[in-house]
Amino acid sequence: MSDMRTPLSRARGLGSAKKGTHHFWMQRVTALANIPLTLFLVGALVVHAGADYATMTAFLGNPLVGVVMLLLIVSAIYHMRLGLQVVIEDYIHGEASKLLALIANNFFALTIGVACCVAVLKLVTAQ
Amino acid sequence: MSDQVETQKHPRPLSPHIQIYRWTLTMVLSILHRATGVALYAGTALLAGWLLAAASGEEAYAVVQSISTAWYGRLVLFGYSWALFHHMFGGLRHFIWDTGRGFDLRHVEIIARVTAFVPPVLTIVVWVLAYSYLGAF
Numbered sequence: 001m002s003d004m005r006t007p008l009s010r011a012r013g014l015g016s017a018k019k020g021t022h023h024f025w026m027q028r029v030t031a032l033a034n035i036p037l038t039l040f041l042v043g044a045l046v047v048h049a050g051a052d053y054a055t056m057t058a059f060l061g062n063p064l065v066g067v068v069m070l071l072l073i074v075s076a077i078y079h080m081r082l083g084l085q086v087v088i089e090d091y092i093h094g095e096a097s098k099l100l101a102l103i104a105n106n107f108f109a110l111t112i113g114v115a116c117c118v119a120v121l122k123l124v125t126a127q
Numbered sequence: 128m129s130d131q132v133e134t135q136k137h138p139r140p141l142s143p144h145i146q147i148y149r150w151t152l153t154m155v156l157s158i159l160h161r162a163t164g165v166a167l168y169a170g171t172a173l174l175a176g177w178l179l180a181a182a183s184g185e186e187a188y189a190v191v192q193s194i195s196t197a198w199y200g201r202l203v204l205f206g207y208s209w210a211l212f213h214h215m216f217g218g219l220r221h222f223i224w225d226t227g228r229g230f231d232l233r234h235v236e237i238i239a240r241v242t243a244f245v246p247p248v249l250t251i252v253v254w255v256l257a258y259s260y261l262g263a264f
């Protein structure tokens with residue numbers, strides 16, 4: 001007994017969640033994007049160690065920096081939302097608690113993401 | 128007798144749980160990749176707090192600065208930077224596996240050692256650099 005799926009479902013390749021490899025793939029794409037983006041943030045924080053408010057906001061207000069920061073926020077938030085979904089599905093088995101945890105995951109990710117974006121946009125437009 | 132009663136009288140053998148196994152580096156790394164992922168997840172709240180404070184004005188920023196420069200703030204940031212590097216190298220390890228390579232025992236061990244030991248080194252390098260920008264030496 002090698003495969004219980006019908007030829008049609010095999011051809012569609014979407015699996016039981018009907019999303020196919022989309023989740024896996026987006027996890028990898030965002031992971032790849034996260035590498036240069038987080039390295040940018042780490043580097044920026046290192047060279048601004050001890051910087052005062054004016055210097056820091058001038059840096060964060062630079063439109064190019066704003067673009068990279070927004071990309072970082074979108075990629076990292078999307079990535080962590082996908083990642084935590086898998087963690088939740090692995091450990092929380094009750095239907096109701098699983099659903100609640102998945103919703104909480106979405107709310108947290110969206111709230112943090114929007115908060116970061118608003119802050120970055122304000123810093124850029126304040127310049 | 129129903130099947131259920133039968134299983135209650137003679138419980139089915141369970142596969143051994145995690146505490147039965149000898150700890151291996153690969154196992155620790157697998158757990159740490161998940162743990163650091165979750166820690167990074169929670170820590171994005173700090174990033175949001177920092178950015179919002181910067182966007183709100185000098186006073187709010189000063190409050191965040193007073194926390195982030197205190198010893199406990201530094202400790203959290205140090206841990207966070209290690210978690211980021213550790214998770215990043217764990218992710219790179221996944222990328223190698225995704226191509227179908229690196230599954231033979233020799234390479235599994237080599238890659239595991241690299242992904243365990245490079246991140247702490249990078250973390251220290253980054254902090255030495257940060258302190259040198261601070262003018263500590």
Ligand code: HEM
Nearest residue numbers: 031034035076080083084086161164165167168215218221
């Ligand atoms: C810096 C570059 C990063 C890379 C290369 C990376 C790579 C990965 C990969 C490949 C996975 C999937 C692991 C699997 O399939 O088992 C993953 C999971 C995860 N990542 Fe990342 N990641 C990065 C940054 C981040 C950041 C910044 C966050 C949070 C803000 C994060 C949060 C997570 C979480 C919560 C998971 C789920 C953990 C699990 O399933 O065990 N990652 N990461």
